[in-house]
Amino acid sequence: MEALQPSFYARHPLVIAPDLLGKWVVHESVQGRMIGRIVETEAYRYDEAGCHAWKNVYADGSLRDPNLISAGLFDAPGTSYIYISYGLHWMLNVVCEPEGVGAGVLIRAIEPIEGLMLMQQNRGIFGKNPKLLTNGPGKLCQAFGIDRRLHRLPLDRPPLYFTTPLPSPAEPFECGVSPRIGLAKGMGDTLAWRFFIKGSPWVSR
């Protein structure tokens, strides 16, 4: 199980988002270890309105205000970008492109691999359809105990890191593509920048 290195992320998010499908997210929390297989992602980049970085760049693409939350998207590739949505849901992203560009990939859904008990505990859900644990960006963060404490951390080492899956080589899958989900009033909703493992029951609705 090898952690993905920063160089993996120093590319266009449209390339990385599908490349992250099938990879593993590992969280070594004080509660114990949790592992999930990524089944759904979305790409974001400074030059389109759906991205948080969009409002934080000058016309030439340079960073406007380093004090805004979205400045995290301009960090080194492979850094975590975690923010809260609707006041109560945490979202896990990984920074893409070389430092200073402003791009990322949102992890939207995962398939539980290890630590199912902890995930149920964190979600307060027991004995129901297990896909309800992690089939959404807010749900998977709650299940994994991911919040702002893990913001702007390198994702190639504990406590939170992404790895190649086991066993290796991983079983093949087909990649589906669609427009992104939940963006405000048409912002980027024509862009098919969402990727998912076709047929996986763990993908969000």
Next chain:
DNA sequence: ACGAGGATGCTCT
């Protein structure tokens, strides 16, 4: 099965 609406709190203008 599906849709509408409320919860909720932080960020930026």
Next chain:
DNA sequence: GAGCATCCTCGTG
């Protein structure tokens, strides 16, 4: 004060 990369519950049929 508006807006928000969501989730859940409670209506309908």
